[in-house]
Amino acid sequence: MSHRKNIVAGNWKMNKDYEEGRTLAREVVAKLQPSDTIVVLGAPFIHLKGVSHIISEVNNLCLAAQNCHQEEDGAYTGEISTTMLRSVGCDYVILGHSERRDYFEESNQLINAKVKKTLAAGMLPIFCCGEQLPVREAGDHEKLVAQQVKEGLFDLSAEDFSKVVIAYEPVWAIGTGVTASPEQAQEMHAFIRSLVAEHYGEDLANATSILYGGSVKPSNAKELFSQKDVDGGLVGGASLNASDFLAIVAAM
DSSP states (O other): OOOOOOEEEEEOOSOOOHHHHHHHHHHHHHHOOOOSOEEEEEOOGGGHHHHHHHHTTOTTEEEEESOOOSSSSSSOTTOOOHHHHHHTTOOEEEESOHHHHHHSOOOHHHHHHHHHHHHHTTOEEEEEEOOOHHHHHTTOHHHHHHHHHHHHHTTSOHHHHTTOEEEEOOGGGSSSSOOOOHHHHHHHHHHHHHHHHHHHOHHHHHHOOEEEESSOOHHHHHHHHTSTTOOEEEESGGGGSHHHHHHHHHHO
């Protein structure tokens, strides 16, 4: 079975106007050192086409959208389909981010539909899961994450599941400056991998990339990435600065 990929993905969220986004992408291209790590830029919709051109010459640099709609096309004003995303060069779609779950009330079932639509369009889902602080404090974090993963992914065929990247993001550590300790991250990543092994078998579990997200910074990336079951990061704030983002990539 293939060894799992190391991936560092930046999630720009709702930041950077058109020119700023192009500048950031160019800086990443100019300073990126050759490596086996897959580097993903998760840009707002207005940037996708432009960033796609800027990164096209770099083999390990990929493009992600931050969301998609679950239908192919139709009267969904303000939404974007997977076909549209594919047509501007997207490789990945970030799905089920805690901000989508919280602010836009996306359910596990809706995220599951988006995962399937993304795979059908030939792109790879970066599937996010994670718990809020009260859930962690009550000791229910594994139960909640298990429910998110099972309802979001476990009706996929093994072949489809093999294309999914999972990102664990403790919601209490996103944008708060608080990071899960490397031990907490490892514990949850190992738990998620054990869920996959139970459902799809050891081989597929060992080939699944599981990323950590939640205040990943140049100062803590190396320690987080050195954990046995942490295969990279989904980086928020630090991805908006090329030097910080590339320092995190280098830590991989």
